[in-house]
């Protein structure tokens with residue numbers, strides 16, 4: 001099982017849109033996928049029309065037994081671990097653990113899922129906390145959407161710093177340009193300046209009305225219009241990230 | 249389809265009404281219709297079915313599934329023929345799975361099933377699917393006969409929505425639908441619709457005798473059973489569907505002859521003499537084709553025994569065998585269509601049915617079980633004596649004799665199995681089988697060697713191709729000889745295992761006990 005974290009410390013950069021659509025693409029490619037909605041806002045769960053179970057809580061989650069909270073999506077091979085407000089407490093719970101155990105907490109949590117899923121994708125909240133550290137440690141790959149603006153790049157620099165802090169290898173970062181508007185000069189400039197960096201993937205996700213409308217349809221874009229540009233871009237992006245993750 | 253729970257829909261129930269009733273709890277969303285049509289194949293004796301395998305062709309593709317419809321391998325291509333053998337499929341997993349079950353039998357189209365599947369999603373207030381329903385209607389056709397299977401609905405659960413699943417199940421049960429708890433198997437349902445009992449064509453011998461049966465009744469029951477097996481295999485032999493028809497036909501003839509010889513003293517001599525002669529004739533006229541079949545089935549095995557340089561020589565040899573088989577089959581067909589054969593089976597039936605009431609036949613009135621006891625212990629002692637007398641210096645003929653004794657003894661136990669404690673008999677037969685296999689291998693190798701040597705001597709005039717054949721045959725003879733010596737070397741050990749104190753005691757226990765199943769009836 002490969003673990004992917006869709007993470008950025010900056011809000012509104014397209015993390016959830018990425019997590020939802022990459023999960024769907026992965027399942028379409030034949031992988032058994034679990035999308036973990038780690039954001040207490042539950043946007044990813046909302047897109048899949050899934051509500052959390054009543055007894056869901058973060059403390060219990062860390063003690064294992066995560067399987068019974070999993071719910072099937074409407075799509076083949078794609079399941080969901082829904083969000084819950086008590087994810088907020090995850091940080092507090094983690095803080096109580098000793099350093100060594102904390103590092104491994106998430107990894108231990110996901111281990112029992114390895115025989116059921118090929119791919120685990122985490123939709124992460126936009127912050128820089130203990131939880132973020134743990135997510136980075138647990139993930140095989142950290143996928144980070146970057147809007148081609150100066151402000152967004154700040155978040156990327158923060159991520160690199162965090163990687164150094166926890167001693168994780170930079171190679172595990174997959175950055176991609178998100179919500180790209182080629183008409184904008186700044187976007188073009190920023191991309192030209194940064195696209196050759198090794199952490200950036202080739203495939204970009206343009207700014208597209210179809211993605212914006214996901215909130216209305218409450219379905220992945222490819223489920224509504226499989227032939228759309230957005231659907232194709234997300235699948236290409238998935239394949240690029242996946243191939244890199246198995247190719248080493 | 250996997251993981252769905254099947255429910256039978258009563259005929260008078262309207263599916264639309266059913267869906268309307270779920271409407272109070274869920275939104276009903278149609279999500280498409282599919283249809284499928286498959287030709288289902290199995291061997292004459294339903295070997296795949298017995299092994300819980302379902303094999304069908306849809307268009308160009310062949311599907312191998314378990315009884316619940318789960319695919320066991322990726323669908324594969326194969327020829328579109330009325331009759332298929334495992335070797336007609338390309339090398340690969342599909343073929344590997346078919347081979348050990350089907351062996352040399354032909355796969356025949358048994359029936360066609362055509363189905364319509366209608367998928368329906370049940371949605372909650374968020375319009376999230378919580379349960380899926382698949383309605384299935386299947387019709388079938390076998391030759392001219394059409395049939396309809398009872399319609400079903402598969403209830404497919406979605407992870408995390410167990411409560412909703414229970415609600416749907418309750419709704420269905422309240423509406424009069426019943427769950428098929430051991431899973432939905434359309435092939436078994438089609439068999440029922442066509443009144444097919446796969447056991448009817450099974451080649452495994454099994455006859456039910458009542459505990460109190462007399463000798464005459466038991467002989468009648470066993471021989472009538474064997475007679476129907478002969479009849480069952482005639483048309484497949486005539487049509488030359490696969491080599492097993494003739495084989496099974498011959499085995500039932502051999503069994504019949506064996507019973508007549510084992511029970512010689514218990515039968516009316518004059519009446520039986522004629523049939524003994526006739527069954528001997530039947531054994532003889534069916535022999536040549538079977539002998540050739542044995543070699544033809546060994547083609548690959550023989551090739552594998554030889555180094556590549558010599559293998560080409562076998563091609564001509566097998567071509568020649570095929571030609572000879574064609575001629576032999578023609579003759580066999582004449583015999584199987586002859587008045588002599590038809591009369592034999594007719595008269596045999598009349599004779600058997602009248603056997604219990606035959607006048608001046610007091611032996612026939614004896615209780616079969618006590619007679620069986622005596623014959624079994626006599627025969628067992630004879631085998632033990634013969635086997636113990638065999639040493640490394642004993643001529644091969646003694647082993648052949650022991651093999652024949654052993655085979656008769658095995659038939660004997662199988663004939664009367666139902667009069668004894670079956671499990672114990674089966675256990676004993678299992679031990680016997682090891683000995684019989686060794687003796688059988690030894691004999692087969694001897695026979696093959698002889699046949700190949702004869703072929704070698706008849707290769708005239710010597711041409712270049714015949715020379716290659718001669719080299720190949722020579723190579724084979726050496727191989728078979730080595731193998732035969734190895735088998736012989738194992739004999740003593742195998743025999744001692746069979747003649748062990750434990751096995752002798754097992755037989756004593758069998759003879760002392762009564763069979764509970766049959767004795768209940770008395």
Ligand SMILES: Nc1ncnc2c1ncn2[C@@H]1O[C@H](COP(=O)(O)OP(=O)(O)OP(=O)(O)O)[C@@H](O)[C@H]1O
Pocket residue numbers: 010011012013014015016017018039043124125126178179180205206207208209211212213214215
């Ligand atoms: N490629 C895109 N084209 C157009 N709109 C997009 C695109 N990607 C995301 N959006 C829209 O931008 C908004 C923010 O996106 P999203 O929720 O995916 O970001 P996020 O990083 O998960 O935000 P948060 O940090 O709040 O979790 C949403 O309304 C979404 O529909």
Ligand SMILES: [Mg+2]
Pocket residue numbers: 015016017039043123124
């Ligand atoms: Mg988000």
